[in-house]
Each structure stands twice: as C-alpha cells, then as structure tokens.
Amino acid sequence: MPILKTKKAVDGLSSGQVLKMLATDPGSVSDVQSWSKRTENTLIDHSEDGGVYSFLIQKK
Amino acid sequence: MGEKRAKRMALIASKGTLDWAYPPFILASTAVAMEMEVAVFFTFYGLTLLKKRITAKVAPQTNPAMPMKMPFGPKGFQEVEWPMPNMLMGNMPGFETMATSLMKETFKKKGVATIEELREICLESGAKLIGCQMTMDVFGFSQVDFVEGVDIGGAATFLEFAADSDIQLFI
Numbered sequence: 001m002p003i004l005k006t007k008k009a010v011d012g013l014s015s016g017q018v019l020k021m022l023a024t025d026p027g028s029v030s031d032v033q034s035w036s037k038r039t040e041n042t043l044i045d046h047s048e049d050g051g052v053y054s055f056l057i058q059k060k
Numbered sequence: 061m062g063e064k065r066a067k068r069m070a071l072i073a074s075k076g077t078l079d080w081a082y083p084p085f086i087l088a089s090t091a092v093a094m095e096m097e098v099a100v101f102f103t104f105y106g107l108t109l110l111k112k113r114i115t116a117k118v119a120p121q122t123n124p125a126m127p128m129k130m131p132f133g134p135k136g137f138q139e140v141e142w143p144m145p146n147m148l149m150g151n152m153p154g155f156e157t158m159a160t161s162l163m164k165e166t167f168k169k170k171g172v173a174t175i176e177e178l179r180e181i182c183l184e185s186g187a188k189l190i191g192c193q194m195t196m197d198v199f200g201f202s203q204v205d206f207v208e209g210v211d212i213g214g215a216a217t218f219l220e221f222a223a224d225s226d227i228q229l230f231i
C-alpha cells in the first residue's frame with residue numbers, strides 16, 4: 001500500500017515539488033528506493049524513528 | 061532514435077483460492093504504480109477472481125509446512141505458531157472456512173488491502189484484466205458475471221502482449 005499511495009500523491013504534485021511520506025511498513029524502505037529509481041523521481045532523503053519511516057520524494 | 065517504451069508485465073492468473081489471489085493483484089497494482097504497462101490473463105480457477113463478488117477461500121492444503129499465528133487473543137497467544145497437521149486439514153469439516161476467516165482477519169490487522177480493493181486499484185490505474193474466453197465457455201461464465209472493465213480474450217490475445225513484454229509470470 002505505501003507504494004500505491006505514494007504514486008497517487010506524487011501524481012498530484014507539480015514538477016519539482018517534494019512529498020513527505022510516512023510509512024510503518026519496513027518493506028517500504030527498499031520499495032520506495034526501487035520505485036523512485038524506476039519512475040525517475042528523486043528520493044532526497046529517508047530516515048526512521050520509532051518504527052515510522054519517513055521519505056522525502058521530489059517529483060521529476 | 062524513438063522513445064523507450066514503458067516496461068511491460070504479463071501475468072497469467074490460473075488459481076482461485078485466496079492465498080493465490082493476492083500475488084497477481086499485488087504485482088499488477090505495484091507494477092502500474094511503477095509506471096509499467098500490465099496485462100493479467102485470468103484463466104481456469106483464476107476466472108473466479110473477476111466475478112463481481114469474490115468468494116475465494118484459503119486452501120490450507122496448499123500450505124502443508126508453514127505454521128500460522130492466530131490474529132486474536134492476548135499478545136503472548138498471538139505469537140504462538142500453530143503447525144497445520146495434514147490429517148486435520150483434510151478431514152475437519154469447516155476447516156477451510158475457518159482458515160479463510162483467520163487469514164482475512166490477519167490481513168486486516170496488518171493493514172493489507174482486500175482483493176476487491178486491489179482489483180479496483182488495478183482497474184482504475186489502467187491495468188488490463190482479461191478473462192479467458194475458452195475457460196469462460198467451458199465453465200459457463202459470461203461477461204455479465206464479471207466486474208466492469210474486464211476484457212475478454214484467448215491465449216493469442218495474451219501472447220501478443222506477452223511477446224513484447226519484459227516480465228512474464230505464471231501464477
């Protein structure tokens with residue numbers, strides 16, 4: 001679900017805008033990197049705090 | 061030269077039990093989210109996954125080895141892994157129904173979408189879901205039994221798409 005929701009959210013952005021996404025799914029760390037690479041959006045940063053994974057994704 | 065075409069994934073979904081229903085819809089919805097073109101060909105028991113109301117049950121017999129945890133009760137209890145003795149699975153009436161309820165409850169607790177939700181996401185995002193004409197004839201299904209947005213085709217329809225695809229999987 002994190003990837004599906006991320007895609008939807010990023011689709012709603014304009015080029016250059018940045019999305020902050022929070023997920024509790026540990027698999028999302030690898031998935032978001034793969035997704036960003038495949039869709040050529042930029043994963044600016046990601047971190048984790050107490051089981052919540054946080055991602056900053058910039059729309060291409 | 062020309063523009064690179066998008067990656068393509070061609071899946072065949074041939075099974076209709078709940079445990080086999082998730083893989084094609086998870087793969088298809090994720091692939092579309094990754095901007096791939098997707099076609100899923102539903103044949104044999106997979107056809108039942110296109111019905112308006114999905115009544116797929118878990119088939120515990122296809123899981124002879126993996127112990128399962130219960131999705132209810134106190135925390136310690138939920139950590140216990142229960143082996144599934146083959147004798148029970150085959151002979152206990154109602155086991156399949158119970159296993160299905162438990163599986164659905166487990167998925168709900170972990171925040172996994174239902175099959176219907178995933179299918180809707182697939183349809184909304186442009187994944188092609190194709191019902192196998194031949195199986196439909198043999199089993200007596202017709203397009204009206206299916207959810208809206210499903211195409212109908214035969215093996216050649218699938219193969220034409222698959223021939224020019226990057227990922228091909230049989231489920």
